[in-house]
Amino acid sequence: MRVDYYLYLSAVLFTIGAVGVLVRRNAIVVFMCIELMLNAVNLSLVTFARMDGNLDGQIIAFFVMVVAAAEVVIGLAIIMSIFRSRRSASVDNANLLKY
Amino acid sequence: MIPIVVLAVLGVGFAVFSIIAGSLAGPKRFNKAKLESYECGIEPSPQAFRGHRFPVKYYLTAMLFIVFDIEIIFLYPWAVAFNKLGMFGLVEMILFILAVFVVYAYVWRRGGLEWD
Amino acid sequence: MSDFHSPSIAYTALAPMLCIGAAAIVGVLIDAFVPRALRWSAQIAAALLGLVGALIAVAVLAGTHTVTADTALSIDGPTLFLQGTIAVLGIGSVLLVADRSPALDGGAFAAQAASTPGSADERAGIQAGRIQTEVFPLLMFAVLGMMIFPASNDLLVLFVSLEVLSLPLYLLCGLARRRRLLSQEAAVKYFLLGAFSSAFFLYGLALLYGYAGTVSLSGIQAATLTGQHNDTLLFLGLGLLSVGMLFKIGAAPFHNWVPDVYHGAPTPITAFMASATKVAAFGALLRVFYVSFAGLGWEWRPAAWGVAILTMVVGSLFAVTQTDVKRMLAYSSVAHAGFILVGVIALNRSGLSGSLFYLLTYSLTTVGAFGVLTLVRDPDGEATHLSRWAGLGRRSPVIGSVFALFLLALAGIPLTSGFTGKFAVFSAGVSGGATPLVIVGVITSAIAAFFYIRVIVMMFFAEPVADGPIVATPGGATAASIAMAVAVTIVLGVFPQPILDMANHAAPFYH
Numbered sequence: 001m002r003v004d005y006y007l008y009l010s011a012v013l014f015t016i017g018a019v020g021v022l023v024r025r026n027a028i029v030v031f032m033c034i035e036l037m038l039n040a041v042n043l044s045l046v047t048f049a050r051m052d053g054n055l056d057g058q059i060i061a062f063f064v065m066v067v068a069a070a071e072v073v074i075g076l077a078i079i080m081s082i083f084r085s086r087r088s089a090s091v092d093n094a095n096l097l098k099y
Numbered sequence: 100m101i102p103i104v105v106l107a108v109l110g111v112g113f114a115v116f117s118i119i120a121g122s123l124a125g126p127k128r129f130n131k132a133k134l135e136s137y138e139c140g141i142e143p144s145p146q147a148f149r150g151h152r153f154p155v156k157y158y159l160t161a162m163l164f165i166v167f168d169i170e171i172i173f174l175y176p177w178a179v180a181f182n183k184l185g186m187f188g189l190v191e192m193i194l195f196i197l198a199v200f201v202v203y204a205y206v207w208r209r210g211g212l213e214w215d
Numbered sequence: 216m217s218d219f220h221s222p223s224i225a226y227t228a229l230a231p232m233l234c235i236g237a238a239a240i241v242g243v244l245i246d247a248f249v250p251r252a253l254r255w256s257a258q259i260a261a262a263l264l265g266l267v268g269a270l271i272a273v274a275v276l277a278g279t280h281t282v283t284a285d286t287a288l289s290i291d292g293p294t295l296f297l298q299g300t301i302a303v304l305g306i307g308s309v310l311l312v313a314d315r316s317p318a319l320d321g322g323a324f325a326a327q328a329a330s331t332p333g334s335a336d337e338r339a340g341i342q343a344g345r346i347q348t349e350v351f352p353l354l355m356f357a358v359l360g361m362m363i364f365p366a367s368n369d370l371l372v373l374f375v376s377l378e379v380l381s382l383p384l385y386l387l388c389g390l391a392r393r394r395r396l397l398s399q400e401a402a403v404k405y406f407l408l409g410a411f412s413s414a415f416f417l418y419g420l421a422l423l424y425g426y427a428g429t430v431s432l433s434g435i436q437a438a439t440l441t442g443q444h445n446d447t448l449l450f451l452g453l454g455l456l457s458v459g460m461l462f463k464i465g466a467a468p469f470h471n472w473v474p475d476v477y478h479g480a481p482t483p484i485t486a487f488m489a490s491a492t493k494v495a496a497f498g499a500l501l502r503v504f505y506v507s508f509a510g511l512g513w514e515w516r517p518a519a520w521g522v523a524i525l526t527m528v529v530g531s532l533f534a535v536t537q538t539d540v541k542r543m544l545a546y547s548s549v550a551h552a553g554f555i556l557v558g559v560i561a562l563n564r565s566g567l568s569g570s571l572f573y574l575l576t577y578s579l580t581t582v583g584a585f586g587v588l589t590l591v592r593d594p595d596g597e598a599t600h601l602s603r604w605a606g607l608g609r610r611s612p613v614i615g616s617v618f619a620l621f622l623l624a625l626a627g628i629p630l631t632s633g634f635t636g637k638f639a640v641f642s643a644g645v646s647g648g649a650t651p652l653v654i655v656g657v658i659t660s661a662i663a664a665f666f667y668i669r670v671i672v673m674m675f676f677a678e679p680v681a682d683g684p685i686v687a688t689p690g691g692a693t694a695a696s697i698a699m700a701v702a703v704t705i706v707l708g709v710f711p712q713p714i715l716d717m718a719n720h721a722a723p724f725y726h
Contacts, residue, residue, distance in 0.1 A: 007425075014418055021411050030407055037414035041421045048425035057424060060371050062172050064417060067378045069169035071410055073162045074382050078389055078406050080158065082399040085332045187221035201240050201247075208247040 006047040013040035027079045031072075038068045156214060163211060170199050222285030229283065229290070230272035231298050232366070235305075235359045238265020242352030251345075258351035259313045265355060266309065269362070270302040280725040282368060286431050289368040289502075292721030293571060297365045297498040300575050304491040305358045307582040307696045311483035311589065312350055316690030319589065320596075322346050323481040324390045332395040347390055353383035354487065361491050365498025368506075368726055370420045370430040370456075373499055377416065377463070380495060381409050384488060391481040393596035401479025408462070408472045416459020422452030433726045435507040453508060453515060460503070463496035466522055466556060467529040470549045474533075477545035482597060485541065486585035489548045490578035497555055497574055501567060504559060506726045512562050519560050520652055526553030527659040535666045541599040543666060544584060547625055550663050551577050557656050558640040561647025568718040569639035575714065576624070576632035576707050583700025584621040590614060590687045598684035604670065606679025611686040617701060619671045624704045626664040632707035639715065 013036060020033030042061040049057025177184060177192050206212060226233070241261045249257050273295050282289045315322040324347050326340030360380025367373040389402030424430050426448035427438035438444050462469040477485045508515060530550025537543040555577070558570035591598050591607065591614070598604070608615025624631035637660065644653040689697065707714055 014414075017414070018411075021407075027403060027407065031410070034407070034410045034414055037411075038417060041414065041417045044418070044421040045424065048421065048428075051425070052428040054428065056430060057421075059176070060420070060424070060430065062176070063371060063375060066169050066172060067375065069165050070378070070382060073166050074385055075406050075410065076158070076162065078385060078399070078402045081328065081389060082396075082403050085396055085399060185221070198240065201243050205243050205247040 003047055003051050007044060010040045010043040010047065013037075013043065027082075028076075031075050031079065035068060035072070038064055159211060160214075163206060167199070167203070170195075222287075223283070225281055225283040225290070228276060228279055228281050229288070230276065231269040231295075231302065232359060232362045234265050234268035234272055235302075235355055235362055238262055238268075239352050239355035239359055241265075242355055246348055246352065254348045255315070255346060258348050259309065262309045262351045262355055263306065266302050266305045266358070270299060270306070273299040273302060282726060286433065287369050287372045288363070288366045289724070289726050290366060291725035293498065293501065293567065293724055294366040296571050296718060296721040297494055297574070298362050300494050300578065301358060301361050301491050303699075304487070304494065304578055304582060305354070307579070307586075307699055308483060308487035308491065309351070309354065310692040310696035311486055311582070311586050312354065314589075314690040314692040315346065316687075316693075318687035319592075319690065319693075321392070323392055323483050323589065324350050325392050325395065328386075328390050332399075341392075346392075350387065350390065353387055357383040357387070357487075358491065361495035364495040365502060367499060367502070368432050370423060370432070370435075373503070374413075374417060374420055377413060377459070377499075380492065381413065381463075384484070384492065385409060387484045387487075388476060388480040390484075391479070394479075397479040398481065399479075401476045404479075405472055405476040412459050412462035412469065415455045415462075419452045419455030419457070419459065422448045423456065426452055432503065432507045436510065436726075439508065439510050449511075450514070453511075454518075456503070457515075460496060460500045461522060464493055464500065464552045464555075465549050466552045467526040467549065468522075470526065470529065470552075473549055474537075474542045474545040477548070478539065478541050478599075482541070482585050482589045485545075486582045489544070489585065490581045493548065493552065494574045494578050497552075497559070497570060501559055501570060502724055505562070505567060506724050509562060516560060516562070519556065520649070523553050523556035523560060523652060524655050526550070526556060527656060528553075531659040531662040531666075534663065537666075538601045539599050540601055540604060540670065541585075541588060541597075543601070543670070544581070544588075547663060547667070548581065550659060551625070553659070554637060554640060554656055557644040557649060557652050560649050560652065561640075561643040563643065563647045564722045565639075565643040565719075566647050567722040567724070568715075569636075569643040571721055572711075572715055572718040573636035573640045575718075576636040576704070579700050579703045580621050580624045580633060583697050583704065584618065584625070586693055586697045586700065587614060587618045587621065589693060590689055591684050592687050593684050601670070601673065603680060603684050605673050605677035606675075606683065607686070608671075608674035610679050610683065614686050615674050617697060619674065620701060620704060622667040622671055624708065626667040627660055628664070630708045632704045632711070635707055635711040635715070639718075 017033045017035075017037035017040060020036065021030050024030050024033060042064055045057040045061045045064070047057075049055060049061075173195060174192070177188055181188065238261050242258055245254060245257045245261060276290065276295055278292075279295065280291045312323070321341070321344065326337065326343070326345040326347070328347050330336040330340055357380050360376045360378070360383075363372065363376035364380060367376055385402055385406040388405050389399045391398030420430065423435055426444050427435045429435065429438075439449065458469065462472075465473040477489060480488065504515070527550055530546050530548075530553055534543050534546035534550060537546060555570050555573050558566045558573060560566070561569070588597060588599065591604065593603070608619065620631065624633035627633040627637040637656075641653045641656055644650070644656070
């Protein structure tokens with residue numbers, strides 16, 4: 001079985017996530033796209049670990065998952081606080097800081 | 100092969116039975132809440148707010164769950180290789196768990212675990 | 216499976232980080248168990264003790280060269296120099312954060328971050344004199360991340376420390392007491408863009424891991440020297456990794472968040488971000504490029520030239536057009552990131568020591584400048600619009616001249632620390648074969664000097680505005696922080712040699 005297909009899949013997922021961040025307007029959806037990017041990276045890491053036959057990549061994927069969870073908690077806290085004061089999570093409505 | 104087929108037939112059969120039985124036996128009363136998105140997904144934002152109330156309890160519990168749940172991930176590799184890691188692994192893991200417990204104490208003292 | 220050898224960990228060499236980590240954890244415990252009335256002062260004590268302890272530990276460790284925790288951390292000259300700088304900046308920022316004197320309307324932070332802006336809940340919290348004491352543990356965790364960041368000797372530790380320093384900052388940005396919508400918006404912006412850039416960093420990490428089969432910086436260097444691996448992975452990985460780090464230092468074209476976030480965040484946090492984050496991120500950037508990719512200088516330097524030129528030009532030109540002092544300082548910090556990049560690109564020993572020295576001078580001046588911003592106030596908070604500053608120097612000569620000193624230092628006028636720093640970096644650039652870059656640097660410095668001096672002219676030679684802002688008498692903490700910045704700015708301008716020597720001895724990296 002060709003292992004590098006997983007790398008292509010990971011690159012495609014990462015790109016979908018990156019494009020999503022750029023085109024979507026809802027902060028929560030943007031955030032979901034960032035999570036998709038992180039998980040695409042995890043797929044690469046595990047694939048590389050398999051190709052090289054060492055475990056580093058799998059361990060790094062663990063760290064990425066933990067960091068992603070911490071990011072979720074902090075991110076949702078921030079998004080929720082702005083949601084409560086503005087009643088909208090649209091990135092377009094956040095425009096007080098434009099010059 | 101046979102057990103899998105039997106199991107599949109049983110599973111499909113149960114699902115079909117439940118749907119049919121539910122639609123025949125259940126009362127049909129519709130209200131607005133039933134048409135809203137179930138459990139997750141984004142609430143349609145203009146209508147979802149009356150006043151400035153926003154149900155926050157479930158959110159807080161869920162977030163605390165995610166944070167503490169994910170820390171377990173570091174225990175798995177340690178548990179699998181417990182004998183090889185020896186004293187060093189044990190000490191490091193105790194330090195890690197202590198750090199997590201400090202945060203747990205904070206959450207507990209500041210009322211993060213109370214539902215109301 | 217091979218046998219496990221437990222890595223040796225040199226705990227003494229990690230003492231600065233352990234001090235900060237302990238202070239952060241004690242801070243969490245204080246918030247959990249100390250009664251509310253005592254929390255604020257207990258938090259200040261814990262944070263300052265931790266920072267001073269870290270500073271002493273750095274001083275004791277001076278001259279150490281060791282790679283510890285199985286090549287994960289490298290405690291060497293640059294690491295200790297930067298950790299010392301970050302500890303000093305931490306002290307300065309904690310002092311700014313700690314000031315709750317009545318003249319400052321009870322501090323810069325929200326009474327309760329969870330209460331909706333404008334709600335009765337919020338007013339009740341302010342009436343009761345509450346404040347979010349979690350600011351200090353968050354700040355200390357950020358400092359911890361910043362201390363590990365430049366010490367990281369492998370990409371995984373680099374990533375984890377990047378997140379440890381970023382996550383608390385995202386929260387701190389949203390905690391302003393006044394103009395809370397602005398502050399929350401800054402937090403969302405910073406968070407989404409920061410998470411986006413760290414995803415790029417991470418993909419770069421994965422590709423470099425695929426390239427070298429290891430994430431240790433020395434291992435990647437060794438792989439680049441053999442030249443037997445897949446170059447596509449190498450250059451894609453290096454590029455993506457750089458995006459993540461250039462975002463943190465605020466280099467163009469990844470600088471868009473800087474003015475907005477610096478503007479919206481509470482000013483003491485802006486001071487902290489503009490100084491300490493930049494120091495830590497440049498430390499990591501220097502280590503990655505000098506240790507792992509020094510042999511590939513021919514490949515990455517053209518791109519780095521482009522980024523440096525763009526950063527200097529964008530930073531200075533946009534700063535000229537600003538009408539808000541806080542945003543102007545934000546763009547000036549972008550321009551300064553470009554100047555320091557000249558030192559990075561020099562890729563020689565004097566480039567490294569020049570960058571270290573520049574980081575020290577720039578960051579302390581920045582803390583002082585933002586400290587002054589907290590003092591110039593309107594009834595509804597800080598008066599940051601440039602027009603409100605007209606004639607300020609006449610009405611309160613001391614604050615006016617202190618701010619003028621900081622601006623002159625940022626502009627790089629002789630006899631201030633900024634001049635010494637710029638001289639060190641630019642001369643390293645020339646010796647490193649980047650003369651055209653240095654010429655661009657000098658021209659943009661001249662443009663930058665224009666807008667700094669414009670503010671000084673406005674403060675001292677314009678008619679004071681009627682009902683102008685009040686210059687608050689600083690509480691002891693803010694005064695101490697600003698005084699420290701003034702002292703360093705003057706001493707490093709007039710008598711820089713000892714610190715220059717220190718920066719020279721700090722180089723090179725040990726790995």
